[in-house]
Amino acid sequence: MSGSCGCCLNGVLFIFGGCDDNGQTNELYSVDLTDGTFTWKKIIHVSGAPPSPRDKLSCWVYDGKIIYFGGYGHKVLSDLDSRSRNFIVDETSWAGEVFWGWNNEVHVFDPKDLSWSQPQTFGRAPAPRAAHASASIGSKGYICGGRVMETRTSDIHCLDLETYTWTELVPSSTAPVGRSWHSLSPVSDSRLFLFGGLSMECNPMSDGWVFDTGSRKWTEVEHPFKNKPRLWHTACPGRDSDVIVFGGSCDYILLVDTGHCNDALVFQMQPYPLSRICEDYIARTVQGCDSLRTQVPLLPAKLQSAVYTRMCFYRPSKKHQ
Known part of the structure; x- marks a missing residue:
């Protein structure tokens, strides 16, 4: 599968949708990460x-439910409503009564009663899109950019996960260039970190940006991975507001498929506390110091x-050992 949507809820990993050799699916799978059996x-x-x-x-987890947004897929003719703005047909891809395209639908899955629902949303919804990035802070779900037909955008929208009301957050400063296949991660109660993606010119990118949801200001971030462009990677918050990026590709994968990556990039988003600095110093130093290694078991x-x-x-x- 590729392009699946994953999230973790109460120690259970849920995987929805994605594409295989037969096209897109709407199947949902889970695996318990806490019982030691890892059974799908x-x-x-x-x-x-x-x-x-x-x-x-993309999706958000809130109040024990999984809330899915957008994507690219197919619908049959009988499911299309010419008055609806929830689905844009890809005019280059259709077969008989099956149409492919982008959507901006919101669907909710409740694992407790195994139910699907499609709540009514309010406000002006984002344009239908796919390959966007999402993140949540408290009861707010955010999406940024993605591909809308033949355009890649950098707009950012917020969905109130309690009232299902959409708000577009118009930037008060220069915004990043439009992109798809990037990542968005929360790094504080009001800041989101954007990294990488594929530009309108189909160039893999390595820039990093922070968006302040209060001031609606974008700020470009200096970091040590400018030579490591990434797209279609994963990212998640780590300890002490780090952001950990893993996998993805450093190539435009629709043309070249040799740039898959398996290294982890750790972005430091704020000064570390003294305890973290000490832990890092000991961990680095102990590798070449047997006398220090024997003292680690004496720590609390x-x-x-x-x-x-x-x-x-x-x-x-191993190659350095």
Whole structure:
């Protein structure tokens, strides 16, 4: 599968949609990450109607539910409403009574009763899109950019996850260039970090930006990974407001498919506390100091566990051993 949408809720990983050799799907799977068996289960819903088959969508987790937005996929003619602005037909892709295109629909899955619903939304919804990025802060879900027909955008919209009301956050400063296949991560109660993506000119990018949801201001961020462009990668918040980027590609994958990446990029978004600085120093130093290594077991249990975790991160790779 490619272009699936994943999220974690109460220790369970949920994977929805995506595309395989037969096209897009609307199947939902889960795997419990806490029971030690890591057994996949196909989820059969009890009520409601699932979204139509799609990929390159996004989701938020809120109040015990998973809220899905957008994506690219197909619908049959009988499901299309000429008056609706929720689905834009891709005029280059259709077959008989099956039409492909972009959507801006909001669907909600409740794992407790295995139900799907499609709530009514208010306000001006974003244009239908796919390959956008999303993140949530509290009861607000944000989306940024993505592909809208033949255009890649950098607009940012907020969905109130309690009232399902959309608001476009018009920037008060210069915004990043339009892009798709990028990532968006929360780094504080009011800031979002954007990294990478594919530009309108189909160039893989490595720029990083912070968006302040209060002032609606974009600020470009200096970082050490300017030589590591990424698109279609994953990103998540780490300890101390770090952002961890993993995988993806450094090529325009529709033309060249040799640039898959498996390294992790760690972005420091604010000064580290003294405890983190000490843990990092010990973890780096202990690799070449046997006398210091023997003292790690003497540390208090909580600090010892943190140091061992950091030691795994700084452990030299085999090619350097």
